[in-house]
Amino acid sequence: MISPRQSRPLRHAVLSGLLCLSISGCGDPKREQQLQWREEEVEAKAAAIAKREHEFAAEKQMIAQAKADVAAREAAVAQLKHRLETQLAEEIERTKKVRREIEIKNLRGSIPQITAGRCIVIDPENDDVLFEKSPDLRGAIASTTKIMTGLLIVEAGDLDKVVTIELADTQCAPVRIGLKVGETYTRRQLLTAMLVKSSNDIAQALARDNAGSVAAFAKKMDARAQALGLKNTHFVNPHGLPSLTDEDPYSTARDLAMIAKAADKLPDIRAIVKLQSFKFTKPDGKSIDLANTNRVLRSASYCDGMKTGYTEAAGYCLVATGERNGRRRIVVILNDSHEGVWRDAQALLDWALKA
The missing domain is CATH 1.20.5 (Single alpha-helices involved in coiled-coils or other helix-helix interfaces)
Known part of the structure; x- marks a missing residue:
């Protein structure tokens, strides 16, 4: 062709x-x-x-158009196949999640009945919320505030530095350990006594030593809360007592869980809050045996912290941490009764650690 x-x-x-030829053949009709x-x-x-x-x-052109049509159909088929595979994978994951939730529910059993007004239970590894009750309701959190105080003190470092007690440190409402002006202690001594026995005068001494004054330290506490992404927390002092002004401190169960999570990552705090007792030695050689205010440490072997609290506004409070079979959980209990706080915290911690 x-x-x-x-x-x-x-x-x-x-x-x-x-x-x-036509030129050469001129004059010949046949030609x-x-x-x-x-x-x-x-x-x-x-x-x-x-x-x-x-x-x-x-x-x-027809062949080219036919090829284009075939390519378009192949692309459409590939796209449909990808969409179906994606949907199938998502459905499989949803099914696995539902099955896992059912398995966990069967392992844990029913959620304990609690009397606390505000609470939350989280898995600190992934921030999963396992249970909550009014977790974003603002209110007083009493001496669980000292978790943030301890967090800042440990993050500042130099825990073996000596602190000399000043008059401003002693001017604090109960509970206090009875610090005297001129006494010297290491930051680690004071931090341990504060987290074990919840002494308010020690909290003030640590705050003043860290920032120069209680007011300056409170600003650092708020800044740290903001750095953690917390929107419902405000501090006015290092111990959580009601303010002497009209500006009272507040937080939520959810925000407090995030503060506890940050503190729980620090080995120095982990080592302190699990102590059932601490011998606080005064400069004159005399010592005071301090029993940890967290009763759950003594009643549940899986509990290893963290901090108690009480004011009239906050009720009885407890942040409890625990670990079992490689699982770690943080329980926050606020606005509970005197007996309910221990029962609720232990029941929720035990329940959450089953799966």
Whole structure:
């Protein structure tokens, strides 16, 4: 078959030849007739070639369109396949999650009935909330405030530095350990006594030593809360007692859980809050045996912290941490009763650690 590119020179050569023949054959009618017939024959062949070229181009276009249609269909099929595979994978994951939730529910059993007004239980590894009750309700958190105080003190470092007690440190409402002006202690001694026995004068001494004053330390506490992404927390002092002004401190169970999570990552705090007792030695050599205010440490072997609290506004409070079979949990109990706080914290901690 003659290609379109080859047909053009051929047609030109034929026409050129006929032109030459027509010139040489002038005056001979028969010869002229033959030349005319040949010219018409060449033109007919040229027209046939042109037609074939047109048909070939049309066929080529049809083939290209068919290929494009096939490619489009293949792309649509691939897209549909990907969408179906994605949907199937998502459905499988949802099914696994539902099954896991059912398994966990069966392992843990029913959620304990509690009397606390505000509470939350979290998995600190992934921040999963296992149980909550009014977790975002603002209110007083009493001495659980000292978790933030301890967090800042440990993050500042140099825990073996000596602190000399000043008059401002002793001017604090109960509970106090009875610090005297001029006494010296290491930051670690004071931190341990504060987290174990919850002494408010020690909290003030640590705050003043860290920031220069209680007010300056409270600003650092608020800044640290903001750095943790907390929106419902405000501090006015390092111990959580009601403010002497109209500006009372507040937080929520959810925010307090995040503060506890940050503190729980620090080995120094973990080592202190699990102590059932601590011997606090005074500069004169006398010592005071301090029992940890967290009763759950003594009643549940899986509990290893963290901090108690009480004010009239906050009720009885407890942040309890624990670990079992590689699982770690943080329980926050606020606005509970004197007996309910221990029962609720232990029941929720035990329940959460089952799965």
